[in-house]
Amino acid sequence: MAAPNLTVALLDPIMKRDPAGPRVTWYDDASGARIELSALTLANWAAKTANLIRDEFGLLPGSRVSVLLPAHWQTAAVLLGCWWAGTEVVLEPDPDADLALVTADRLDESADAPEVAVLSLDAFGRPVENLPLGVTDYATSVRVHGDQFTPDAAPADSPALDGRTVADVLAAASDSAARQGFTAEDRVLSTTDWATTDELLDGLLAALVAGASLVQVTNPDQDAERTERRVASEKITAHRSA
Template sequence: MRDIHQVHTLTEAVLDPILAREPAAPRVTYYDDATDARIELSGLTLANWAAKTANLIRDEFGLSPGARVAVLLPAHWQTAAVLLGCWWAGAEVVLHPDADADLALVTLDRVDESEGVGEVAALSLDAMGTPVRDLPVGVTDFATAVRVHGDQFLPRGAGVALDGMPVAEVLAQARKAAARQGFSEVDRVLSSTPWDTTAELIDGYVAVLAAGASLVQVVNPDPAQRERRIVSERVTAQRG
């Protein structure tokens, strides 16, 4: 049997080259055209939030590499960090309700989909870190819990990364998706693709990081804003 402690995590594979090259450059820029929100994370800030998430998973929830985490979250800047945190902790991410998961990370409106899961944490997705209101008993408030954890993380191994696929397979698919879409490390990629399925997540997020590119993710896109945004964000590639 292969020793999972000899396997690099997906986060190491996609994030380490970015941090070595341009840690302070924008990596994920998030827009919500319904609220006019704009949040930008550098590679270093993204890594810090991912590390806090990984520490939360390991130290507070007691999960080890090979654990399964159901991520029931929209395409959002916090989700971008959460996913990297899960992979840094060596967890397998599943994008659907799964009673066999060890942990579910959800929005309040999806708490019911985590029935049977051992641990559940809810995200408000608020930029100011506001706790979730009216949280059910037994559900952890992610924003409150994660902020006390360190922003450095030392991975201890990895197993399956995403919906049954090992790290090497996800990485290979992401690199193929990046090549197919023409992404390179100089690109700013504009996307409104959701991350609800494995294919969407790989093509719309992991592929961008694997190429060393940066992502401009737009939700509730307003078509009238698109051309102005392409100019203001110096977009060089588009999808969705």
Template sequence: MSLTDALLDRSSARPLITFYDDATGERIELSGVTTANWAAKTANLLRDECDVEPGTTVAVLLPAHWQTAAVLLGAWWCGADVVGDPVGADLVLCDRERLDLALSAAPPLGVVALSLHAFGAGIDGLPAGVVDYATEVRLHGDDFVPWEPVPDSAPALDGVPVDRVRDSARSRAAALGLSGADRVLSTLEWSSPGGLSDGLLAVLAAGASLVQVRNADEAALARRAESERTTTRLG
């Protein structure tokens, strides 16, 4: 079972990720079904255009964002080992701000750049060979069928195997007191192992719903917690 299958209820129509960016005013809500569709599109892109397969190391240089969740879930669906350091990685996915860093690592399978634009606009003027995620991902299907099952022993996160990442996520969910009834307001970044574990993996493992806020306006968080009916705050 891939880590994506362990973490994501692909049949759920209830809100799974509600994303805010207080710097831009963006708000987007994704159900489990919609999140799964984006993860599938990403997995198809990574496998069919970038040659990602079980054991491929994929560096993710992205902020806590709904598209980052799709990237992570798509990479794990392919069986990739997601890493934080681009040096030595086979493929790098990054935002515009970290494009130079990604290119300097010279990953053999290339670089995929994300604009993270609210309306799906791509990035103009990318260097030759860099894949524009926003342009390419929409061309891929909403279903993904792996060519082979991902074993529990396959590396999934900085070399840690699928079963240990899955079990750790469930343990953190229990330690945080999360359940499927919870709606979690979080400002945690996912760039550190602890932030990713608590801010995304534990929430998904619990079957809870995530309200992720980027560039948080602290004065607005209390109102948002009330309007979104959140039950737990992280960060």
């Protein structure tokens, strides 16, 4: 029996209900950057990533991908792309990974992976300069891939996240959403990282499985007045904080 696809399970209900509304809004308070993605745009980026993983790197469902990236809108797209392609995500350096997706400052942690792609996380898609031979620049490569994707079937017990199956991940994310009180009507403000499975479940996947909209802040400013203005301007109704 084939496993349900994690990305399809997360995005399909949102796409049917509200494809154009804000889904992930990302701030970097250190630089002043703000990027907002609808579910449709997020799905397009995820599809490009899934096509990159399958067609350029040749990974099949069940392959392992080490994702060494911070909480960021591009990371959300990368994770969804990995799961759409049926691969298992691990959130740490992994000698058994078939592919590592990393930032330049963590490139040395992916030395054992046969394939490595580096993300600049630049809003304008600027490539990473002076990469070693054989290392792929994500921004350059992903843009040539299609924004539609049809997943291949994977076994029902295929792992999706650090050994957990799709069903396990969906159940854990749903439990987290219920515990935090997230609903499809919420705008969730979060300042937490996604470096561990629990952080990822509570900070990103709980919001997605609930159909909520996530406002993710990197390098959060500690100015209370600025936070209050953001809560008002973004119409925040729920919080996920460290």
